[in-house]
Amino acid sequence: MLNYSTSEENYIKAVYHLQLTDDSVTTNEVAGYLKTKPASVTDMMKKLKAKKLLNYERYRGFRLTAEGTKVALGIIRRHRLWEYFLAEKLRFNWDEVHEVAEELEHITNKKLVDKLDEFLGYPRTDPHGDPIPDANGKIEVTRKICLTELPVNKTATVNSVSDQSSKILELLEHKKISIGTRLEIKKRFEFDKSLEIRIGRQPAFTISSQLAENIFVTHE
Amino acid sequence: MLNYSTSEENYIKAVYHLQLTDDSVTTNEVAGYLKTKPASVTDMMKKLKAKKLLNYERYRGFRLTAEGTKVALGIIRRHRLWEYFLAEKLRFNWDEVHEVAEELEHITNKKLVDKLDEFLGYPRTDPHGDPIPDANGKIEVTRKICLTELPVNKTATVNSVSDQSSKILELLEHKKISIGTRLEIKKRFEFDKSLEIRIGRQPAFTISSQLAENIFVTHE
DNA sequence: AATTATTTTTAGTTTTGTCTAAATTTATTT
DNA sequence: AAATAAATTTAGACAAAACTAAAAATAATT
Ligand SMILES: [Mn+2]
Ligand SMILES: [Mn+2]
Ligand SMILES: [Mn+2]
Ligand SMILES: [Mn+2]
Numbered sequence: 437m438l439n440y441s442t443s444e445e446n447y448i449k450a451v452y453h454l455q456l457t458d459d460s461v462t463t464n465e466v467a468g469y470l471k472t473k474p475a476s477v478t479d480m481m482k483k484l485k486a487k488k489l490l491n492y493e494r495y496r497g498f499r500l501t502a503e504g505t506k507v508a509l510g511i512i513r514r515h516r517l518w519e520y521f522l523a524e525k526l527r528f529n530w531d532e533v534h535e536v537a538e539e540l541e542h543i544t545n546k547k548l549v550d551k552l553d554e555f556l557g558y559p560r561t562d563p564h565g566d567p568i569p570d571a572n573g574k575i576e577v578t579r580k581i582c583l584t585e586l587p588v589n590k591t592a593t594v595n596s597v598s599d600q601s602s603k604i605l606e607l608l609e610h611k612k613i614s615i616g617t618r619l620e621i622k623k624r625f626e627f628d629k630s631l632e633i634r635i636g637r638q639p640a641f642t643i644s645s646q647l648a649e650n651i652f653v654t655h656e
Numbered sequence: 657m658l659n660y661s662t663s664e665e666n667y668i669k670a671v672y673h674l675q676l677t678d679d680s681v682t683t684n685e686v687a688g689y690l691k692t693k694p695a696s697v698t699d700m701m702k703k704l705k706a707k708k709l710l711n712y713e714r715y716r717g718f719r720l721t722a723e724g725t726k727v728a729l730g731i732i733r734r735h736r737l738w739e740y741f742l743a744e745k746l747r748f749n750w751d752e753v754h755e756v757a758e759e760l761e762h763i764t765n766k767k768l769v770d771k772l773d774e775f776l777g778y779p780r781t782d783p784h785g786d787p788i789p790d791a792n793g794k795i796e797v798t799r800k801i802c803l804t805e806l807p808v809n810k811t812a813t814v815n816s817v818s819d820q821s822s823k824i825l826e827l828l829e830h831k832k833i834s835i836g837t838r839l840e841i842k843k844r845f846e847f848d849k850s851l852e853i854r855i856g857r858q859p860a861f862t863i864s865s866q867l868a869e870n871i872f873v874t875h876e
Numbered sequence: 877a878a879t880t881a882t883t884t885t886t887a888g889t890t891t892t893g894t895c896t897a898a899a900t901t902t903a904t905t906t
Numbered sequence: 907a908a909a910t911a912a913a914t915t916t917a918g919a920c921a922a923a924a925c926t927a928a929a930a931a932t933a934a935t936t
Binding site: 682683684694695697698699714715 | 912913914915916
């Protein structure tokens with residue numbers, strides 16, 4: 437496996453994340469995601485195409501090749517292992533891990549990564565609930581749904597949260613909701629799409645539609 | 657404290673290390689140390705002078721300013737904390753830690769470094785026996801001498817080893833010498849400068865002058 | 877279908893860090 | 907004190923990664 441620059445890696449990862457929801461990724465999407473300019477994206481996409489990491493015909497958008505996907509999963513593995521390390525070992529808050537992991541992920545030394553994985557006890561998910569690819573690049577596909585789609589009275593487990601700011605963290609901590617919390621919806625209110633939810637045997641309480649939209653759960 | 661590029665940091669650290677033994681550091685010394693060309697060194701020295709990190713008049717060599725020294729100690733702190741982490745937590749061998757730490761040292765996030773220090777239990781020295789600067793940039797000055805200079809029959813403690821290759825590690829492991837080992841010289845042989853040394857009550861054995869030259873000890 | 881708007885690409889700069897080759901300065905010999 | 911050698915700096919080139927502004931292609935409207 438060849439080595440890629442920090443910049444190349446950031447673009448590869450961006451395309452990977454964007455193509456999860458979108459089948460073809462556009463120049464403007466990548467530019468928006470990385471806070472860079474469209475012209476810079478075009479330059480880099482040409483380079484990554486030349487390295488056979490993505491398919492790209494001009495004006496047609498991009499998708500990672502199998503090789504590109506493998507590279508992306510390596511970066512994501514490192515990113516999430518470091519996030520786990522920062523949260524579990526260094527007691528970082530949930531909203532502080534991402535920024536530092538964004539730098540640590542670019543150190544590709546294989547022994548470092550695999551020994552870190554071992555040291556951490558082979559964690560399955562990062563502090564945001566996202567799955568960590570294993571040393572072979574295999575990643576768990578969790579069929580998660582948005583809390584807004586969960587049927588009433590079906591118990592589900594909080595799997596991940598899409599917004600990762602300190603503002604949502606503050607609210608989630610106050611409501612005592614975290615990754616792994618088991619909960620069920622008792623009632624949905626049509627007027628403001630707010631939800632009445634219950635955790636275990638505790639009294640039910642209400643959460644806003646804005647919060648519910650950012651919570652993802654698994655059930656059955 | 658401003659932020660410096662990876663490249664700037666590598667040069668700052670090189671000058672720091674070189675000026676420990678040499679009162680003025682030369683262009684060729686830095687080029688040799690960093691495996692770069694003299695012309696590149698001159699370019700960077702101009703830049704670091706402009707940033708007031710070192711004193712430099714052309715053709716006259718360089719020395720770090722107080723500010724430059726502070727920056728250097730920050731880099732060395734990060735380098736040695738990561739070396740300690742790699743050796744103690746990830747069970748890296750002694751000769752494998754340097755290369756990875758060379759990359760990790762450039763992540764300057766203060767919280768990361770200070771929390772790592774706390775997690776490691778505020779270690780005083782790295783796996784090679786070199787002191788780790790504290791969060792304020794204070795570093796212990798150990799009056800260490802080369803084993804070749806230790807008087808006969810004076811017990812001393814192995815403090816550090818200047819060569820950090822796997823070849824010296826192999827030999828030291830075989831001889832059961834490591835950082836912290838207490839030993840004394842029983843006899844020096846003029847012919848080849850070899851030394852007969854003893855560890856505790858064990859039988860004495862011989863080491864070569866080439867090995868002795870790379871071992872540093874403290875005594876009293 | 878023609879016009880307008882949006883997206884994407886191209887062309888040309890800029891910054892950082894590296895290099896080679898030539899020029900200059902300093903150090904060492906004769 | 908010249909002459910020669912070594913070290914250092916300058917000049918000019920190059921690659922990576924970013925940018926702006928203009929051109930080209932595609933998409934959306936009228
Ligand atoms: Mn990154
Ligand atoms: Mn994450
Ligand atoms: Mn380094
Ligand atoms: Mn060390």
